[in-house]
Amino acid sequence: MSTIIGIQVSSHDTTVAVIKDGKILSIYEEEKLTGIKSCYNVYAQPTLSLKTLEKEHGITLENCDYVALTNFYVRDFVKKNVSIIGDKIFQVSHHISHTLGAYFTSGMEGKVISFSHDGKGNRSRGKILLCENGEYEEIHSQPISTTASLAGLWASTTDYLGWKMLKDEGKVVGLAAHGKYNERFYKFIKSCIYYDGEFNFKPSNYEALFHYICDNFYKPEGVFKNEKLRADFAFCLQLVTEETMRDLFIDLKTKFPEYKKICLSGGLFANVKLNMFLNDLDIFDEIFIHPAMGDSGLALGSALKVANDLGEVTKPFKMDNVFLGEQHNVENWLQTIISEPTLEYEIMNYERVGELINNGYVVGLFIGKTEYGPRALGNRSIVVKPTDKETHEYLNKKLKRTEIMPFAPAILEEYADSIFDIKNSRYTAEFMTICYDTKKEWIDKIPAVVHHVDGTARPQIVNKDRNSSFYNIISAYHQISGYPVVLNTSLNAHGEPINNYPNQVIKHLLDESIDYIVTENFIIKKRK
Amino acid sequence: MEDFSKINHRITFNLGPKIEIFDTHSPVYLIEYYEWFGDDWALIYTNHNIKAFHWFKHNKAFRTKWQIKIWGVENELPVLLTQHTYNEENKNVLLKFEYPSYKIHKAWFEKAIKYMEKTGVNLFIESKYAEKLKNEFDTNITLINKTDNFDGFINLNQIYATYEIFRHEIQSKSFNWWESDGIFENHANHYKSFQHRNDWIKFSNEELIDDILGL
Numbered sequence: 206m207s208t209i210i211g212i213q214v215s216s217h218d219t220t221v222a223v224i225k226d227g228k229i230l231s232i233y234e235e236e237k238l239t240g241i242k243s244c245y246n247v248y249a250q251p252t253l254s255l256k257t258l259e260k261e262h263g264i265t266l267e268n269c270d271y272v273a274l275t276n277f278y279v280r281d282f283v284k285k286n287v288s289i290i291g292d293k294i295f296q297v298s299h300h301i302s303h304t305l306g307a308y309f310t311s312g313m314e315g316k317v318i319s320f321s322h323d324g325k326g327n328r329s330r331g332k333i334l335l336c337e338n339g340e341y342e343e344i345h346s347q348p349i350s351t352t353a354s355l356a357g358l359w360a361s362t363t364d365y366l367g368w369k370m371l372k373d374e375g376k377v378v379g380l381a382a383h384g385k386y387n388e389r390f391y392k393f394i395k396s397c398i399y400y401d402g403e404f405n406f407k408p409s410n411y412e413a414l415f416h417y418i419c420d421n422f423y424k425p426e427g428v429f430k431n432e433k434l435r436a437d438f439a440f441c442l443q444l445v446t447e448e449t450m451r452d453l454f455i456d457l458k459t460k461f462p463e464y465k466k467i468c469l470s471g472g473l474f475a476n477v478k479l480n481m482f483l484n485d486l487d488i489f490d491e492i493f494i495h496p497a498m499g500d501s502g503l504a505l506g507s508a509l510k511v512a513n514d515l516g517e518v519t520k521p522f523k524m525d526n527v528f529l530g531e532q533h534n535v536e537n538w539l540q541t542i543i544s545e546p547t548l549e550y551e552i553m554n555y556e557r558v559g560e561l562i563n564n565g566y567v568v569g570l571f572i573g574k575t576e577y578g579p580r581a582l583g584n585r586s587i588v589v590k591p592t593d594k595e596t597h598e599y600l601n602k603k604l605k606r607t608e609i610m611p612f613a614p615a616i617l618e619e620y621a622d623s624i625f626d627i628k629n630s631r632y633t634a635e636f637m638t639i640c641y642d643t644k645k646e647w648i649d650k651i652p653a654v655v656h657h658v659d660g661t662a663r664p665q666i667v668n669k670d671r672n673s674s675f676y677n678i679i680s681a682y683h684q685i686s687g688y689p690v691v692l693n694t695s696l697n698a699h700g701e702p703i704n705n706y707p708n709q710v711i712k713h714l715l716d717e718s719i720d721y722i723v724t725e726n727f728i729i730k731k732r733k
Numbered sequence: 734m735e736d737f738s739k740i741n742h743r744i745t746f747n748l749g750p751k752i753e754i755f756d757t758h759s760p761v762y763l764i765e766y767y768e769w770f771g772d773d774w775a776l777i778y779t780n781h782n783i784k785a786f787h788w789f790k791h792n793k794a795f796r797t798k799w800q801i802k803i804w805g806v807e808n809e810l811p812v813l814l815t816q817h818t819y820n821e822e823n824k825n826v827l828l829k830f831e832y833p834s835y836k837i838h839k840a841w842f843e844k845a846i847k848y849m850e851k852t853g854v855n856l857f858i859e860s861k862y863a864e865k866l867k868n869e870f871d872t873n874i875t876l877i878n879k880t881d882n883f884d885g886f887i888n889l890n891q892i893y894a895t896y897e898i899f900r901h902e903i904q905s906k907s908f909n910w911w912e913s914d915g916i917f918e919n920h921a922n923h924y925k926s927f928q929h930r931n932d933w934i935k936f937s938n939e940e941l942i943d944d945i946l947g948l
Contacts, residue, residue: 350775389809396810410765410776410802414811417763417781417804 206517207270211508212251215276217243217371218500221254223264224508227517232529232577233257234501236702240709242372243702257531273297273507276327297507299326300346304334305513306506307468307495308341312523312632316464318457323356323471330354331471333404335461339513339520345404353398353411355446356473361412362442365419365429377439378476379609382658384440391441393418398445400452447482454488465490472499475579477663481640484630491629496527496636497578525671527636528584530575531705535726541707542729547715550727558723559681562590562691566720567603569696569713572674573725575705580637581695582665583615583675585703587719589653589692590682596653596692604718605699612692613637614654615665617679620689625664637665653692665693738815742803746819746894750799751790754783758814759805766791769798792927796896796946822853824893830860831899832938838862840939841898846872848946857892898942901928
C-alpha cells in the first residue's frame with residue numbers, strides 16, 4: 206500500500222490531498238492556510254499545504270510513494286522541490302480528477318454516470334464517465350475549442366454584476382431568486398448557449414456573443430446597475446442553466462437507461478438551486494455532488510485516480526465527513542487565550558453552548574480539523590438560532606458580509622424529513638450541496654434559514670456518528686428550544702476564506718462580530 | 734453553411750486577415766477569426782467593439798485556412814451577418830520576395846509556379862530580380878520590380894492575399910505559456926511568430942516559402 210500526494214495548482218484553488226493505504230488522510234487548501242481567498246488569478250503555490258502535511262504527518266514529496274499532478278504548471282513546481290523524481294509522478298487530467306473524485310467518494314454501487322462541467326481544464330469543459338463497481342470508461346469529453354461552458358456564463362455574469370468571478374457566483378444564485386422572467390434576457394442567454402444533443406453545450410463562440418451584447422448594449426443601458434434588471438438577468442441565467450442541463454440529463458437517461466445514479470462535479474455544481482432542480486426532475490434515482498465540487502476537489506480526484514490504478518482504491522466509498530484539514534490542539538488555544546488579556550474562558554460544555562445559541566448569541570465553532578471544500582459543516586462554523594426573521598440582516602451587518610443567499614440550516618438527521626421535503630440524494634445533503642423545499646408548517650418557524658421568496662433551504666443533515674460534536678451542539682439547543690436545527694454559516698469575515706487559525710477567530714471575538722468561540726475544551730468570550 | 738454576407742464589407746488577407754466594415758446595419762459589430770485545425774474550426778480571436786467604417790487586422794500573416802464571421806444585432810439579439818472562408822482561387826495573390834541572392838529568388842519562383850498551378854490563383858510576384866525572372870521563365874505570373882519599377886505599383890485593394898517571403902524576426906511565444914489549457918491563439922502549437930508557421934531556425938532559405946505558404 207502507498208502514500209499518494211495529489212496536487213492541484215492553477216489560477217485558483219490550490220490544494221494538496223493525501224491518500225495513505227487507500228484511505229483519505231488529509232486535504233489542505235492553500236487559501237485556508239494563507240488566509241487569502243482563492244479566486245481568479247491568485248496562482249498560489251502549495252507551499253503551506255506541503256509544510257502542514259509534513260508537520261502533521263511527516264509526509265513530504267521526497268518520502269511519499271507517488272505524486273499526482275493536475276497540470277504541467279504543477280510539474281515545474283514539483284521538479285523544483287523534489288530532487289529524485291523517477292517514475293513517481295503521474296499526470297491526471299482536470300476532468301478525470303473531477304469525475305473520479307466525485308465517483309469514488311459517492312459510495313454509489315452499480316451503474317453510475319459521473320459528469321463534470323466547468324469553465325475549462327486541460328482542453329476540456331467537462332467529461333462523462335460510465336462507471337460500475339470501481340471501473341470506469343470515458344465516453345465523452347467537451348473540447349474547449351468547439352463547445353460552450355455554462356460555468357463560463359456564470360463567471361462572466363458574476364463579473365458584470367460587480368462581483369469576483371470564481372468566487373461570488375453563489376451571490377448570483379441568491380440574486381436569481383429575487384428576479385422575474387424577462388423575455389429579452391431569456392432569449393439573449395438562450396442564443397448564447399444550448400444543448401447540442403451530443404453531450405456538448407454550444408456554440409463555441411458563446412463568450413464572444415455574450416460579451417458583445419452585454420458590453421455594447423446592456424452595460425451602457427445600465428442593466429447591471431438596476432436592482433430589478435440585475436435580478437431578472439440572474440433569474441434568466443438560472444432558468445437557461447436549468448433548462449440546458451435538463452436537456453443533457455434527459456439525453457443521458459435516454460441513451461443510458463440502465464444508469465440510475467449520477468455524480469456531479471465541477472464549479473457549476475456549486476449552484477445549489479440547480480442541483481435541487483436536477484434532483485427534483487427525478488430523471489436519476491440519486492444525485493451526488495462532490496463536497497469540493499470546484500477545483501479544490503482536483504487534488505483528491507487525481508490522487509484517487511492513481512490509487513485506483515494501483516489497485517488500492519477499488520470501489521466507491523462514502524466519506525465519513527470532510528474534516529480533513531489542519532487541527533489545532535489545546536496548547537495552541539491556551540497560548541492564544543493567555544496572550545490576550547481581554548479574553549476569558551470557561552470549560553466546554555454542550556448544554557452551555559445550547560443555552561448560548563438559544564439566548565441569541567453568535568457562536569463560532571472551532572473544533573477538530575478544518576473542513577475540506579467550500580462549506581463549513583460544524584468545525585469552522587458560526588451558529589445562531591434560526592427562529593428570528595431579522596437574523597439575515599443582523600448577521601450580515603455583524604459579520605460585515607453581503608450575503609444574498611439565505612443562511613443554511615444544520616439539522617439533526619432524524620428530524621430532517623419532518624422539516625424538509627427530502628425525497629432522495631440524502632448523502633449529498635450531509636455536505637450542504639443541494640436545496641430542498643421546506644415543509645409549510647416550518648417556514649415561519651425557522652425564517653432565518655429559509656428563502657423567503659420560494660421557501661427552499663439548503664440543509665446540512667448532521668449524523669450522530671459522522672459529525673458527533675456538531676450533533677451534540679444542535680442536540681443541546683434542541684433540548685432547550687425544541688428546534689432540532691441551527692443556522693450554520695462559515696467562520697470567517699467578509700472576503701476571507703474559512704478561518705483556520707485561532708488568532709483569526711480571536712480577532713472576530715475582539716471586534717465583536719461573534720460573541721463566543723467554542724473549541725473542544727473551552728468556551729471563550731471577550732471580557733466585558 | 735455556405736459563405737454569405739448581408740452587409741457591405743471587405744475582407745482581404747494582405748499580411749494578415751483584415752476586415753473592413755462599410756455598413757451601418759449595427760452600431761457596433763462582433764468579428765470572429767476562426768482557423769481550421771485538422772477537423773474543425775477553432776475560434777482564435779474575437780473583437781466585439783468594431784464600429785461601422787472601421788477596420789481590424791489580425792497579426793497572423795502566414796497562409797492558413799481562415800474563416801471570418803461578422804455579427805451584428807437585430808431585435809437585441811446577435812445575428813450573423815457575414816461568413817467568409819479563405820478561398821484564393823481565381824483571386825489576385827501577391828508574393829513579396831526579399832533576399833539578396835538571385836539563386837534563392839529563382840528557387841522560390843519555381844515553387845510559386847507550382848503553388849499557382851495547384852490553387853488556381855492569379856499570381857503577382859514582387860522581386861528585385863523581376864526582369865531576370867521574366868527572361869528566364871515563361872509564365873503568366875505578373876512580375877513587379879521592387880526597387881526601380883514604380884509602374885509596378887499595385888493597389889492593394891485589388892489583391893486578395895499578400896505574403897512576404899523572407900526570414901521574419903522570431904517573436905515571443907509567451908502568449909502560449911499556459912500549456913495545459915491551450916485555449917489561446919494557437920491551440921498549444923508552438924508558433925514562433927505570427928509570420929512563420931514553424932520556427933525557421935532549422936529551415937534552409939529555399940524552404941522558407943514552403944513554411945509561409947504552407948506548401
